[in-house]
Amino acid sequence: MMKPEHFIGCEIGDCGCPEETYIFNDIDLIVHFEPDGTADAFMDGGDWGECETSVEGFTRFAARLAVFAWAESMTQGPQA
């Protein structure tokens, strides 16, 4: 199931966009929602490493699901 273990909170980023923070499979996951529907996602897992991506979604909900799918695939790879 593509679901983060913990939703930490939502803040407004430096550029004014909403940012949501999660703990996903023990990795910090930050999702930054741009006004054009793009969502930038960043994972920071310490020893695990870092990675980021950008997804598009018609709604914030759709973008969020796309980010979770990406995070799921990243954390299930050989480095997880």
Ligand SMILES: [Zn+2]
């Ligand atoms: Zn922004």
